[in-house]
Amino acid sequence: MVSQPMKQGSLLFNTPKPEATSQAKAAGFNKVVVSHFYDNLRDIYEKFEIPQCDVWNGDETNVPTVMQPPDVIATKNFKQVSQTVSAERGAERGVNVMMLVFVNAIGSSTPPVFVFPRKKQNPDLIKGGPTGCLGLVHESGWMTAENFLLSLQHFHGIVKSTKEKPVLLTLDNHSSHIDYNVVKFAKDNGIILLTFPPQCSHALQPLDVSVFGPFKSALKKSHNQWLQDHPGQRISIKEVAHLCRVPYMEKVIPGNITPGFQKTGIYPFNRDVIPDTRYAPASVTDQPEIEQHATSDNVTEPRMTQDVISHPDGVFELEETREEVQISGDPATPTITLTDIRPLPKVSQTTPKARRSQKQVSRLGRTRILTNTPEINVIAEHHQRQSEKIEKSRRRLQPASEKINNKKxxxxxxxxxxxxxxxxxxxxxxxxxxxxxxxxxxxxxxxxxxxxxxxxxxxxxxxxxxxxxxxxxxxxxxxxxxxxxx
Structure with missing residues (x-):
């Protein structure tokens, strides 16, 4: 939607289309949490002195068989325009295929990894895909811990990292990325894993900031061209890798990759690259202000406010602060702000907020250096507990005949x-x-x-x-x- 300037008095306004932001993202993406991520990143740079070519980012994106058609040119005032796709997204969303991409700060990338929703391997699935790509399978088509371990081995075979010459890999907090076997392999082969805080990848992950957007736009055109060249046919998962080849070569390039690392402040390191206005949606968790009206001109009165203090672990607490408010006594110069026209929404909380237990806090996602020894110990304990639960469930579901043979x-x-x-x-x-x-x-x-x-x-x-x-x-x-x- 094109912004239209609107003049009111001495102020100039416009009407842009706002970006949809969930409540979880509004509360999770705040300055305190992001600062903790930059603290971890600074510690890694100071300890290992990692060069630009060894700073990597990895992330998955879906490449389904059904894509929205690209924009077309139509006659003016012709409102209903149709474009053929493989299936209607409302009824048939097509088949989802997962693609994993690794890029570094100098603009290089590794061959992508595809995860197809199949039970058995089929070489035809990656036929005609990007050079050197890896094809994996899983029933759901989503990334799992086993497939991510194979992907990390594929990544290590290209970067050739060691404990003496480590590389930094930033990624999100998906469960497949923090599996014990994955972290152990990374630790043994000199791959430092740094995770982003939850609900912050849209601003901190280079692939989301500047790479996947242009790639998806090019992929829409690739699907549209294939449908025009093959009238009456539908796109299946056997064509997904082939259709990704040209968009991957054209859009996953240094011109799109390097700006992503710069805009996120990962390389060159810049913890102040994100402006404070990006944290504005987090203000919905602030408490309403309690103000006292002035009785005379130019009177400085105290104002009690309750601010939400965000911790890196995702726990929010209320803190009362006192600040001085200067009240202007000149009625001839009225000021109008955007918050006067439409105040920011505030959370109304009349009862004290219950504090989380230590166990609940430890389960919350946060930015972590997974390959640090304390984090590995925590992941190992969680892995042991899960293994015991699986073994107990297996024994409970064991057939009666096997139970008899196993008893003494x-x-x-x-x-x-x-x-x-x-x-x-x-x-x-x-x-x-x-x-x-x-x-x-x-x-x-x-x-x-x-x-x-x-x-x-x-x-x-x-x-x-x-x-x-x-x-x-x-x-x-x-x-x-x-x-x-x-």
């Missing part, structure tokens, strides 16, 4: 046998199910309640029993009917 000591199972005919006789067989050592000492015993010869003269044969099967000499089958354990 002796158990008896009585199998009641009945004939298929109407003849009035039955056979009971007692089987001793013991541990491996006990089985070598005990033998399977067969006891009959009645005589070995039935009423019609059929004699039972004590042959090797297969699945509890017993037959008479005349061929009648005796089958198991009831299984119960003692």
């Amino acid at each position: 000591g002796k158990q008896k199972i009585i199998i009641d046998m009945e004939t298929t005919s109407n003849e009035d006789y039955s056979v009971k067989k007692k089987v001793n199910v013991t541990s491996t050592k006990a089985q070598s000492k005990k033998k399977v015993s067969l006891k009959q309640q009645n005589d070995s010869v039935s009423n019609d003269g059929d004699e039972l044969i004590e042959t090797p029993v297969i699945s509890g099967e017993i037959r008479t000499r005349t061929g009648r089958l005796v089958k198991p009917s009831i299984y119960r354990s003692l």
Whole structure:
């Protein structure tokens, strides 16, 4: 939407289209949290003296089979314009494919990694894709810890980092990035992992700032051109890598990558690169001001305000401050500000805010240097707890037959046998199910309640029993009917 200037008095206004900002992002992206990220980044630069070519950023983006069509030229006043796509986004959103990209501060990039929603590998999925790209599969098509470990190994094979010559890799707090096996591999191979604070990647991640936008615009044109060259056909996941080749070569270039590192202040290091106006949405969590009106001209009166103090761990507290307000006594020079026209929204909280427990605070996402020893220990403990939960769930869902074999000591199972005919006789067989050592000492015993010869003269044969099967000499089958354990 084009901004239109509007003049009111001596002030000049315009009407731009605002960017949609969620409440979580408004509260999470604040100056205190961002400053903590820059503190970690400064500590890494001072400790390791990492050059520009070894400062990397990695992030995923989706490349679905259905993209919004690009802008077209139409006749003036012609409001309804249609453009063919593979499917309607409302009903059929197409198939989502994940693409992982690594770029560094000098503008270089590694071949991308694609994650396809499949169970088995298929070389045709990356046919015609960017040179050297890697194709992985998962049922959901999303990045997992196992696939990210393979991607990190692919990244390490290109950068050749070591503990003596480490590289810095910045990424978000996705669960696949902070897996124990991933962090351990990075630690052993000289890859320093620094995570962004939650809800801050739109301003701190170079790929989101200056690379993925131009790439998606070029990808829309690539999809549109393919549909024009193949009328009546639909784009499948086998064409995704091929359609990404040209946009990747044209847009993932130094002209787009390097400005992203500069605008975020990652390289060159500049912690003041983000203006204070970018933190304005965080003001919705401020408390309303309590002011007292002046009784005379040019009187300085105290004003009580409650400010929200943001901590790096994501905990917000209220703090009362006193500040001096200069009240102008000249009514001839009125001033109008934007907040007078439309005040900023404020959170109304009448009851004291409950403090989070230490366990709840530790679960909150935050900026972390994952390869530091204290962080590795925390991740290792979490990995151990998750492994124990999985093992307990596996034992609970274990079949009953496996539970019997795994138990120690002796158990008896009585199998009641009945004939298929109407003849009035039955056979009971007692089987001793013991541990491996006990089985070598005990033998399977067969006891009959009645005589070995039935009423019609059929004699039972004590042959090797297969699945509890017993037959008479005349061929009648005796089958198991009831299984119960003692």
